[in-house]
Amino acid sequence: MTMKPAYPYLKLLFSVVSFTFLQPCLETLGLxxxxxxxxxxxxxxxxxxxxxxxxxxxxTEDHHNDGSGHSHGAFHTTPDCRANDESYLTTLAWCFDTKCSRYNVPRARLETVWEETSTGTVAVPAKWSYTQALERVNETPTRSWMRWE
Structure with a gap:
């Protein structure tokens, strides 16, 4: 005579709970x-x-409208625009540095992400590397720009 487990879902519950506690450890493995x-x-x-x-x-402003003749303030930014806009590049570098420092993200990883994402495409490289842009950050931003300004 075989015995059925008294709690058939206990194994599933144990797996979920175990994964919840192991997830922070697995995240450090980079999987x-x-x-x-x-x-x-x-x-x-x-x-x-x-x-x-x-x-x-x-x-540049997109001149699309909703049919009523009113534009909704949409804009278009090309990869070349991002690649050469010094304010954008230094702000992005400052953000990487301040937001990622608490997680001890290696600089090499941030450089890779910079190359992949800073302009929106790998086909158009930024005029500065992440490190070069970070070196040009003179001070902490003192003003926040809100979308509706």
Whole structure:
């Protein structure tokens, strides 16, 4: 006579609880898709994503409207624009540095993310590397720019 487990879902519950406690350890192994997101380090990708939503001095206004004749203030920023905008590059470098320093992300990893994302495409490199842009940060930003300004 075989015995059935008294709690058939106990094994599943144990697996879920174990994974929850092991996940921080697995994230340090760098196994994308298993323990953490593929866009690791999240701190750097968050900087790039956030800053890409703001227009730069070299951005152009999109003149699309909703049919009522009113534009909604949309803009278009080319990779060349991002690659050469010094304010954007130094702000992005400052963001990488301040947001990723608490996670001890290696500089080499930040350089790689910079090369992959700073302009929106690897086909157009930024005029400065991450390290070069960071060296040009003169001071901590003293003002926040809000989207509606």
């Amino acid at each position: 994308p898709g298993i323990a953490g997101p593929i866009d690791d380090p999240t701190c750097a990708y968050t900087c790039t994503s956030t800053l890409s939503s703001y227009p730069l001095a070299c951005s």
